[in-house]
Amino acid sequence: MLNFNRTRTQPRSTRSMSLGGIDYMDPKKKSNVVGKILLAASFTALFILMLKQSPTFNSPSLFSQHEPGVTHVLVTGGAGYIGSHAALRLLKDSHRVTIVDNLSRGNIGAVKVLQELFPEPGRLQFIYADLGDPKAVKKIFSENAFDAVMHFAAVAYVGESTVDPLKYYHNITSNTLIVLEAMAAHGVSTLIYSSTCATYGEPKQMPITEETPQHPINPYGKAKKMAEDIILDFHKNSDMAVMILRYFNVIGSDPEGRLGEAPRPELRVHGRISGACFDAARGIIPGLKVTGTDYKTLDGTCIRDYIDVTDLVDAHVKALEKAKPGKVGIYNVGTGRGRSVNEFVEACKAATRVNIKVDFLPRRPGDYAEVFSDPAKILTELNWTAQHTDLQKSLEVAWRWQKSHRNGYETTLPMASY
Template identity: 80%
Template sequence: MDFLDSRRKSNSTGKVIAVAFFIAVCIVMLKQVYSPNYTSPDMFSQHELGVTHVLVTGGAGYIGSHAALRLLKDSYRVTIVDNLSRGNLGAVKVLQELFPEPGRLQFIYADLGDAKAVNKIFAENAFDAAMHFAAVAYVGESTIEPLRYYHNITSNTLVVLEAMAAHNVKTLIYSSTCATYGEPIKMPIREETPQLPINPYGKAKKMAEDIIIDFSNTTDMAVMILRYFNVIGSDPEGRLGEAPRPELREHGRISGACFDAARGIIPGLKVKGTDYKTADGTCVRDYIDVTDLVDAHVKALAHAKPRKVGIYNVGTGKGRSVKEFVDACKKATGVDIKVEYLDRRPGDYAEVFSDPSKIQQELNWTAQYTDLQKSLQNAWKWQKSHLNGYGHS
């Protein structure tokens, strides 16, 4: 009798433990499913009918984060890969807060120079397309650190392409630059304008373009290459902005220098060259708003076709002088920025602007945000509310 009682007690104890374990597992699973931050890995690792999963390299950066925002708004599934060397985790957090639903957005910290890591990312995710922004992107810095630029731009693009080939990802939108054209003799710049880059940044980008085109000739890939001009502005709703590393200010865009002068971070603006053959003697450039730029990328994705390579200039088609830009910046910030006029900077050319007629005709894209002052006002509004970038508002 004692032996039987003992066995019954042992069996019932085992059953109680089994039931308790089952309940605990159910609770954990329910918590995960209903947690707003929980994302089933299967949603990213499997293709889903009606959902396009886009890899956005450099998606924590200025342009990449704005592109990710637009893709998410348009119901794409987005995976951002960034090593945060130039990007901002704060931008990713903004996107995660805006789109917390399962299967919408994931961030992967990785370096595209690490082929093993990149291959693992492609193996574990079912990408339908790649939008390749990741790149160091300062002309001046490229002349000081050329090897870094060839490695980061050309070599890393090769790693991405090899991973796309290995994992059968057939669509690539490549974010390129007008720097591949160098110093064109004729204006405006058309897609057929000879590419004769004059600095390592432009050369590295052109090499990457050549690799992409050569590879696409051997496959049924859909490729879109967008060469764009001077990017300005920020999200009109103030959610994202440009927050470069402080140590890179000297290499940065003119808009950043204008804002730094308006904030008193630097004593004023230095305009190099006032004797060019232009209307007011200062250089003329084509300024494209970041909202228009990402619109062009999304339209390129929608129009990408197998066995086709589309190459497009993304600009307004209208040049604005540096003096015009500075005047617009003064009005946008409400600060009478001190301007110092200096001799020309070696390598600068008088006039650079695009002919965007091809992208207008083929992709039905036209720049909408062409009011220089308004674009700068949007960017200034974000700067003022984020004095330390994404760190603190």
């Protein structure tokens, strides 16, 4: 019979032996560990060998190489209201699109809509990054082969700019400089720059032409003009193709209801009048606040030129098509017709069929009485003219999206980060 209770004459060996305060591995245990390491290394080497033999291992990303017949456009701020509509149009026109956005003002839900519409490889990629980070921007340009840049990314509220001007000079002027430097360093030859009629300030004569002197009266307009000046100074010794588009007041949304305007709730106080009208119609806010009723206009309220976002995007596409190396084009993008704030409110009431409550308040700092465009130059040189000029119809289209997206886009999405 075997004795299972016998006592050991030698103590059981331990996992390590202590000599002079230093632990040494038992030789038998050491050989086991070494064997496991060698086995793991063998499997790893085999896996890498198999991966390298895969046809896709050494294939560069479609976004990292130029492809004949395909224009790869970097759309900065492409998760925002205007940028997302521009990305949609570019994708519909068979361009390759990279969106870069830090989502401080944009909506990841808009990107998801675009990805669902264009899921094919090499069509659309989204990169989460801040253009104020030079290292991130350099990495983006070094890893992607861009043919053109549509630079939309910017904070864009006149009222907010008067409260926090430094934010606007950093976000607009400084960030544009960083993008321009990256374009120059990586040979990206075409820039379509998103500017604004706010660079003109309050001109003495209407309508505004591209030759109207630029005397901005708020930090938003000043920051944009500084960015324009940087671009124009750089271009004097460059073969880059540059198109600067000065927008008037943007309204509307995608006619097929895929995209719309969904500002963050905390930004509503600074937002566009269309967003405020819709919020009032939906009961999100108790009423619409109209600032300034004593301007020298027919009804005392400000006069603006309202351009539908679909038309605005079309102007960008035509600018991209007409851009020429070594040339600069500067264009006003508007309808050529001014509408008062009172007219706008009445059109919004008709579009929403809601009797919106209106509160009249004193003037807001940084506003100007009357601004509308002369779009003759862009018609002559780019063959562009606004097609969606019925104010009420544009608001009806936007209102349909608002009603079907009561909580905005409300979604999350995995993203590349730089």
